[in-house]
Amino acid sequence: MTTSASADIRDTRARLLDAAEAVFMACGYEGASMRQITGDAGVNLAAGHYHFGSKEALFEAVLNRRLHVLNQERLRVLDGLEAKANGAALKPSQILDAFFGTLLRMAIAHGDRGQTFLRLIGRTFTEPAEFIRTVLSEEFADVLERYKAALFRALPEVPKEEIIWRFHFMLGATSYTIAGTDTLRLVTDWQTGAADDDLECLLPRLMSFLLGGLRAPLPATASPVPQPRGNCRTRRKKP
Amino acid sequence: MTTSASADIRDTRARLLDAAEAVFMACGYEGASMRQITGDAGVNLAAGHYHFGSKEALFEAVLNRRLHVLNQERLRVLDGLEAKANGAALKPSQILDAFFGTLLRMAIAHGDRGQTFLRLIGRTFTEPAEFIRTVLSEEFADVLERYKAALFRALPEVPKEEIIWRFHFMLGATSYTIAGTDTLRLVTDWQTGAADDDLECLLPRLMSFLLGGLRAPLPATASPVPQPRGNCRTRRKKP
DNA sequence: GTCTATACCCTGATAGAC
């Protein structure tokens, strides 16, 4: 009895997290309702507030449960690469694979739940709610610092400002893709066919695109638009 | 009196659209409320339902007001380029500039309101609500067909499936960037400094990244992951 | 400690007065 009671406690929390993950993914943060989440989990509405305190806290718990191990793994992989490189700069392809490849491989390894979380994290990047952005920026702070530094070393001829922008673009391409909304119905069979196959196909495609963008020729300081106003903040020399 | 009365009607509609645009941008579709929108517009709550019928219809009207002229302009620009090319295939850089450059230049031309809509459209691409995805896919159907066809002609050596995926990635990088959430605080001064300058800086940076990704070497059919299962759906020959 | 019933407030939407 006592063992089953304590097991039930963990089950309630876990069921809530699983149900919340799915509903938040499908409806977005604002669109999701505690009633639906707790209903899907088979627990009472107030049980959600008992275990997590609020809808915001529940969302944060859903995010952190998987995001923390993901980012720890990203740091671990980068550590391993840098140890092997023995002081030399890494190749851009290694860095991108450590960052984006780790994401996709972990999602594949977790099956359907990994797929669900992949979409959730993709959509979460564009959630407007302020607390979500705070949670994400805190959770990603260390990883981004480390990976930015690795990219700076890997591409010493590219201005740091440009690398940051390109990191931004890469995150956008990736998060939009894994969000899987496919708003414009460009990829018709995505999210209908076998998801695992799609994910395994996605990685090489995405990697070649991101690498191509990262290593693209630098833009001219004079913009190609008809009326260059010339007050672009681009710096051509290092400070 | 009669003239000012009819002018008031248009003002009410326009004020509602402007207020809705701003609130939807800041809060997302689900997070926005009709009360805040009508309050900001200085009109009664019921006036919103009188003029548009529902929150969904209002959102659709906000989107279509600017999206339709944008996509018409995109078609017009592409028509002009293809007429000038006189049957020859366009350069990828021309096509990307016609699609993404037209977006940014129109936003710049409209000042703050253009900036607001830019962010809104970026976020809208990842809205989970089904009716939003339907609206977008209908509004973009023609433009995407035309631009996809242009890219197929411009890059005959690249498999069409690959071009579609890369178009997808490009849309992701762009929409994430113009959404301006900057969830990971990568670009610290974005959306705080002078927005117009940022936008003018953005275009050449984005274009070089997108072009680099679009023209990247094709990925190997064997995926670089440790355990290639080999059932990737990639086709190497045309059917 | 765990869970349930309930209260409270805000949402989108409507009916009817002006």
Added chain:
DNA sequence: GTCTATCAGGGTATAGAC
């Protein structure tokens, strides 16, 4: 055309039962 009053529904949070 515009507005006040109001409805039913749903989301959050609390007080209290086990």
